Amino acid sequence: MLTLFRNLFSPPRHMILLVAAAWVGLTLAEKRAERYGISKDELNNITFYGLLAFIIGGRLSFVLQNISTFLKSPSGIISINPDIFDPIGATAVALIFMLVYGQRRNLSLWHTLDALTPFFAILFIGIGLSHLAAGTSFGKETTLPWGIDLWNATRHPTQIYETLASLLIFGLLWFQKQNPRPGILFLTFAALTAASHLFITAFRGDSAFICNSLNQNQVIAWIILAASFLALEFRFKQTKNAG
Amino acid sequence: MTQSQRITLYILVLIAGAAWIFLNAAPAGAPAVVNTSAPQAGFTAPDFTLKTPQGETYTLSELKGNAVLVNLWATWCPPCRAEMPAIQKMYDEYKDQGFVVLAVNSTVQDSAIEIPTFIAEYSLNFPILLDELGDVTRMYQVRSLPSSYFINRLGIITEVVIGGPMSEALLRTRIEEALK
Numbered sequence: 001m002l003t004l005f006r007n008l009f010s011p012p013r014h015m016i017l018l019v020a021a022a023w024v025g026l027t028l029a030e031k032r033a034e035r036y037g038i039s040k041d042e043l044n045n046i047t048f049y050g051l052l053a054f055i056i057g058g059r060l061s062f063v064l065q066n067i068s069t070f071l072k073s074p075s076g077i078i079s080i081n082p083d084i085f086d087p088i089g090a091t092a093v094a095l096i097f098m099l100v101y102g103q104r105r106n107l108s109l110w111h112t113l114d115a116l117t118p119f120f121a122i123l124f125i126g127i128g129l130s131h132l133a134a135g136t137s138f139g140k141e142t143t144l145p146w147g148i149d150l151w152n153a154t155r156h157p158t159q160i161y162e163t164l165a166s167l168l169i170f171g172l173l174w175f176q177k178q179n180p181r182p183g184i185l186f187l188t189f190a191a192l193t194a195a196s197h198l199f200i201t202a203f204r205g206d207s208a209f210i211c212n213s214l215n216q217n218q219v220i221a222w223i224i225l226a227a228s229f230l231a232l233e234f235r236f237k238q239t240k241n242a243g
Numbered sequence: 244m245t246q247s248q249r250i251t252l253y254i255l256v257l258i259a260g261a262a263w264i265f266l267n268a269a270p271a272g273a274p275a276v277v278n279t280s281a282p283q284a285g286f287t288a289p290d291f292t293l294k295t296p297q298g299e300t301y302t303l304s305e306l307k308g309n310a311v312l313v314n315l316w317a318t319w320c321p322p323c324r325a326e327m328p329a330i331q332k333m334y335d336e337y338k339d340q341g342f343v344v345l346a347v348n349s350t351v352q353d354s355a356i357e358i359p360t361f362i363a364e365y366s367l368n369f370p371i372l373l374d375e376l377g378d379v380t381r382m383y384q385v386r387s388l389p390s391s392y393f394i395n396r397l398g399i400i401t402e403v404v405i406g407g408p409m410s411e412a413l414l415r416t417r418i419e420e421a422l423k
Contacts, residue, residue, distance in 0.1 A: 076412020151281035202267040213268040
C-alpha cells in the first residue's frame, strides 16, 4: 500500500498532493467564509494573489540569495526548474502580500485568518502526504512494529504522524460548534500545529541542530507556540474589552 | 476557562515543550550526518563501480575529496538530452576546482548502440558509465529520468534533483554548495 502510494506520487508527482490539498482546502474555506464576514470572492482573490506571491516570491528570494550565480546565467531566473525556489522567502512574501492586499481591501486581519484556517489546515495534511510520497522529513530508525522501510532502514513513519496530527487538528477545528471570537480559531490552529511539530520532530532523522545539540525545528516550533499563546491571550483581552 | 487557568495552561505546555526539546537534544559529539547510505539528501551516497563504453572503470567512493554529480539518464529521454549541454558547460567550468560528473546511462532501459552517437552529438568529455544490469538504477531508487545527485567532498548527498532539464543556474548553485 505504502509502496504503491510512493510509486504513484514519487517526485516530481508529489506536488500533485500539494495542489490537491490547496484546492480542497480552499473549497472548504469558501463554505465557511461568510461565517467570518468574508465573501467567497474576497477569499478566492486573497488566496489566488497569495499563491501567486508565494510562487514569484520563492523564485525571487532564491535568485537574490544566489545573485552571483544568476548574474552569470540570467536566463535561469525564468527557467522551469521548480528547484529554484526558497520556501521560507516564498512564505514571507506571500504573507506580506496578503497583509497589504487585505488592508487595501479593508478586510479584517483576524476574520480573514479565521476564514483561511481550513485552507491552512488541509494544506498541512497535503504537506505531510507529499513528505511521505517523496520520502523527505523521514524518521529516526526504530524497532517499533509500525516502523516503515525507508532509505535502507526501518524508520518512524514521521510523515504519517505529521499527516494524522494535521488531520486531527483540522477535525477539531472544523467540527467545533462554538463560533469563537475573531482570531481565536486561527491562533488555536497555529498553537496546535506548532505543538504537534514540537512533539513529532523529536522522531525525525533529518534534523539540523543549533547550539550543538538542540533540534532547530523543535526550537522554532516552541517559539511559534509561545507566540501563539501570547497572541491568543492578547486577542482574548482585546475582544473582552471590545465586548 | 478563566484567564488565570489559561495562563497556567500556557506555562505548563511551554515548560513541557522545553523539557521535550532538552530530552531530545543530541548527545555531544553525535555525528552531524547520517552514516547509512541512501539516495537521499543528508545520507552517504550509495557506492558503485561501473565501466565506460571504452572499458575504463569508475568507483564513486574513490572520488571522495571531489564534488560529484551522479546524473542518471537515457538517450530516449528528452529532458536528459536537453540538460546535457549545461552539464558539459558546468563540468568545463568547475572541473579544476574538483568537480566530477558521472553520467550513468540507465542502459538496462536504453540501447547501448545509441550512446556513442549521443556522446558525439553533445561533445561530452566527462565519464559516461553504463548501468547494464540496472544495479545503480535500482540502488538509487530511480523512478524518473533524469535523476541527479549532488555529492559533496565527504561523499554525502547534498541535493537530489528529480526530473529536468536542469538549468545552468540551478547546476551552478548545487555545484557550488557541493564544492564548499
